Amino acid sequence: MPQENSAAKVLHHLKQDVLAGYFEAGQKLKMSQLKERYQVGVNPLREALSQLVVMQLVQVQDQRGYRVCPVSQAELLDIYDTRARIESLCVGLAIERGDDAWEAGIVAAAYRLQSNAALLQGNGDLQAWEQLHQQFHHAIVMGCGSEELLRVRLHLxxxxxxxxxxxLQHNAGHAAFDVNQMEHEQLVAAVLARDVTSSQALVQKHILVPSRVLQNLLE
Amino acid sequence: MPQENSAAKVLHHLKQDVLAGYFEAGQKLKMSQLKERYQVGVNPLREALSQLVVMQLVQVQDQRGYRVCPVSQAELLDIYDTRARIESLCVGLAIERGDDAWEAGIVAAAYRLQSNAALLQGNGDLQAWEQLHQQFHHAIVMGCGSEELLRVRLHLxxxxxxxxxxxLQHNAGHAAFDVNQMEHEQLVAAVLARDVTSSQALVQKHILVPSRVLQNLLE
DNA sequence: TTTTTTAATAATGTCGATATTTTAGTACCG
DNA sequence: CGGTACTAAAATATCGACATTATTAAAAAA
Known part of the structure; x- marks a missing residue:
């Protein structure tokens, strides 16, 4: 088994903690604090933080340490807009290049997503649902066959x-997810029908939905 | 003046050395060797290397150190193909959103590129030309107004x-650059005419030119 | 009271040293 | 002669410690 070095382990945890919001946006990341939390020395921490800087999740100021990247409405809009375009690109290529196994993978992922719709109810596990949700969309775009494009997509x-x-937290238990599921069905139908234009339109719209809602939440 | 830490300095040099081919693809990067070359300790080096790993220019094997990412025909094709699509996306948006200053910037960059065509002759400075070349294309795509998209583009x-x-080395002194310059003129014309379709077609074709030639060079 | 200066405190960035692991070389045995 | 096991050398990954720099707190001056 590949026992990874401690920088890689701490990178994984730290990244999750930043993405999940354990460390708030703009918060200072003190070394003493991080050493305590992850039980490692300064150097593995600096390695992990350096990598998060490249991923644009953490900022570094010389001699003033690291802090979590701030969030902003402008960045929100930019990220979601760009994601929509990249996803659209992936979907177009996937429809062009996808084979039988690809189609089967989509149907399977869609089925699993729908089967676990209960995760969205009341006190369900939203993160678990989001994982299935993402696996569903990944099943579609992976047909594009381009490592580079998929990497870009993952980064975004x-x-x-x-x-x-x-x-996700804002919508917990709300009806917004019903619309979401309907969009998934439409998307599956369009993709399997190899209808590039409407597939791309659907997926773009689908991605941009949270963007609109979130604009109101951020100040 | 912002005196950056030594990890940032060594990152810059190391990245240039990898991109310029001072370290060959697949070559092992020994710490003793790097310490000697950049006159820094192990830890700043590991920080810089960690960042290059995220940038996919360097690979890391646990307990076996770092090595330059290998090159391959498959990656070449994927990168150029993806670049062509992303650039096309940028161009489309830039034409849609670009203002007067954007147009002026394109004309200026095109002029500077053409004025320095001599850099391509005989023993000219190809890297200097490539910088102008890139500034020209950047002048076009920067009109898209999306930080995220431009970052993806820069990464590729x-x-x-x-x-x-x-x-560049293969074509030094050859006639291939004449075609290149003609393509630039056509692109400027199409972009300034706000012709999205032909601008995108031209820029895609333009980017893919080296790809075809390089396929033969790599075994 | 407000501002400036100074001292104390805390945090960052780097190096040298060390334990662990890999690699290379060599002898041994089948 | 080829392959395996053992030994020696080199390289990596991590920690503790120290010098440098920023931040905070307190004291003095305006």
């Missing part, structure tokens, strides 16, 4: 996580 | 650098 997905969590 | 441009250098 992660950068959007902090905003998305706000949306 | 940098990832393509090692392949592009091969192309």
């Amino acid at each position: 997905y992660e950068k959007a996580s902090r905003y998305r969590n706000l949306w | 441009y940098e990832k393509a650098s090692r392949y592009r250098n091969l192309w």
Whole structure:
């Protein structure tokens, strides 16, 4: 088994903590605090933080340490807008290139997502649902066959996580998810029908939904 | 003046050295060697290398150190293909959103590029030309107004650098650059005419030119 | 009271040293 | 002669400690 070094382990935890909002946006990340939490020395921490800086989740000021990247309405809009365009690109290529296994994967992921719709009710596990949700969309775009494009897409997905969590919590138990599920059905139908234009339109609209709601939440 | 820490300085040098091919693809990066070259300790080096890992220019194997990412024909194709699509996206948005200052910037950058065409002759400075070339294309796409999209584009441009250098050296003094310059003129005309379709077609084709040539160079 | 200066405190960035692991070389055995 | 096991050397990953720099608190001057 590949025992990864402690920088890699702490990177994983730290990233999750930033994305999940354990560390708030703009918060200072003190070394003493992080050493305590992750039980490692300064150097693995600096390695992990350096990587998060490249991922644009953490900022560094020389001689003044690290802090979580602030969030802003402008960034929210930019990220979601860009995500919508990239996702659209992926969907177009996937429809062009996808084979039988790809289609089967979509149907399977859609089924699993729908089967676990209860996760959205009342006190369900929203993060677990989001994972299935993401797996569903990934099943579609993975057909594009481009590692680079999928990497770009993943990066934007992660950068959007902090905003998305706000949306998920805001919508907990609400009816907004019903619309969401309907959009999924429409998307599956359009993709399997290999209808590029309407698939792209649907997926763009689908991604931009939280963006509109979140604009009101951020101040 | 902002005196950056030594990890940031070494990151810059190391990145340039990798992109410019001073360290060959697949080569092992020994700490003793790097300490010697950049005159810093192990920890700033590990920070810089960690960042290059996120940028996908360097690979890390646990307990086995770092090595430059290998190059491959598959990656070459993927990067250039993806770049062409992203650039096309940027161009479309830029035409939609660009203002007068944007148009002026394009004309200025095109003029400077053409004025320095001599850099391509015989023993000219290809890297200097490439910088002007890139500034020209940046002048066009910056009109898209999306930080995120431009960042994705820059990332792909940098990832393509090692392949592009091969192309530049291969074409040194050849006639391939004449075609290149003609394509630039056509692109400027189409962009200023706000013709989205032909601008996108031109820029996609333009980016993919080196890709075809390089496929033959890589084994 | 407000501002400036100074001292104390805390945090950051870097190096040298050390334990652990990998790699290379060599002898041994089948 | 080829392959395996053992030994020596080198390289990596991490920690503790120290010098430098920022931040806070207190004291003095306006």
